[in-house]
Amino acid sequence: MKLDAKAKGIELDIFHGPPPKEWQDRNDSIVNDDASQLPTLSFRVGRTSITSKALGPLTRRGPYDLIVAEQAIRHLELYRLLLRPHRTRLGLWGHGRTYTADIPQLQERLKTRITNACGWFFGYTPNGVTSVVEAGFDPDRTTTLFNTIDTDRLRIDLRQVTTDDKTNYRRRYGTQPILFLGALDESKKVPLLIESFKTAAKTNPALSLVVAGEGPLLSYVLDQSSQATGVHYAGSLSGKDKAIALATSSALAVPGRVGLVAVDALVAGIPLATVQSAYHAPEFEYLRPDVDVFIGSATGSDYAQVLTQIAQRERRDQAEPESPVLPLLTVAGMSDRFIKGLIGWAYSEDITQK
Known part of the structure; x- marks a missing residue:
């Protein structure tokens, strides 16, 4: 993805946290040499796992024109990013709505409010993008990624x-x-x-x-x-x-x-x-x-x-x-859609003129 972005004139840095503790027994995580792991504090509040990633490496390597974070309200660094100036230059990558668990309505409202405060949304699938649009997000500021494996x-x-x-x-x-x-x-x-x-x-x-x-x-x-x-x-x-x-x-x-x-x-x-x-x-x-x-x-x-x-x-x-969606499910296609979303977002913020 970094090479694809560079070919379009975009310098892309990728940061991530460690696999959640509840996933570690799966033994299916990989280390990507193109990405940097952030120091991360993890703890639980009741049954909810909370994480907080250190943002110092971003600050030292930046400043960045655009930042894309995971659409996860249990990640405390998201709130610190929202407090920075030009929050429309913060985008979110995620499901759109909560699919895999029952959560209190208050939490879902918080997710919607945070999402709507950001400048762009990158959704895994069409239904996920539809869900944020129905909750008030500008449809012209969304990208459907079609999340996939290496098909x-x-x-x-x-x-x-x-x-x-x-x-x-x-x-x-x-x-x-x-x-x-x-x-x-x-x-x-x-x-x-x-x-x-x-x-x-x-x-x-x-x-x-x-x-x-x-x-x-x-x-x-x-x-x-x-x-x-x-x-x-x-x-x-x-x-x-x-x-x-x-x-x-x-x-x-x-x-x-x-x-x-x-x-x-x-x-x-x-x-x-x-x-x-x-x-x-x-x-x-x-x-x-x-x-x-x-x-x-x-x-x-x-x-x-x-x-x-x-x-x-x-x-x-x-x-x-054959499934009509199958031709869309490639890593190259997913990367291309992400980069096109970044470019559209950059133009909408007049970043390309600076």
Whole structure:
């Protein structure tokens, strides 16, 4: 992104904090040499995690014409940035509204008030941008990013999967594997997944469940994989290993929160089974019901039935058109939209004339 920005005449510095403590067990964070980590203080108020990042490195490296911060009211540095002069030169990057948790109405109002005080909004998805516009934000000062993973890399990895790769995967995990891909935590409803799979396997003994990921429920998954027939733990999958699992599995099963795994499913052409939830992340909107995603209720018997049915379904029916959003889901496209948003914002503030 920094190189893309520089080609457009923009000098871009990237600062970030450490992964939240509740995410550290996932072991899926990376260090980016193009970014600088800020010293960060973390503490809890009740059940809410609060962070405060040191802004000294920004002050020393600046001043900046524009600053983009995360749209997160639990990050105290956001309030310090709002107190600086020219707050219309502070933009926010985020979901738009709160998708993944119930929060008090007062907190949502605070998020809206802070968002509306800023100069630009970069939203993950169209619905997120719509939500801030409906709450009073100027639609001409928004950018829809279409948040995504590196789909170009995933496509290359999928093309390199061979027949032997699939054969070996089935020898190891069974002839009709279902794949879970994600964090092993409460938000993904891992116990519901495994109990539902056990019920589905009684109807179709050929089914197997491959669980891939890390997190606080890892010991539970390991216990189940040693005790329950057909349950396998595959560790964390990435690159070619993830591509083999996606290319070979009958379906993706994520009964809990669906986020960027939606993009994995679309690129691989694999149906995804989940449950009706108010807590799916913004990327869930990329999926078309009964085409890309099949939704049950959060009961073991109902979700087991969804797993049974989806495992029998052919990988994306060739008669069905490819998802219309899929061409937009590239890192290059996301970077380009962000940079175009910065340029539009800079012109709106007359920064380009200085």
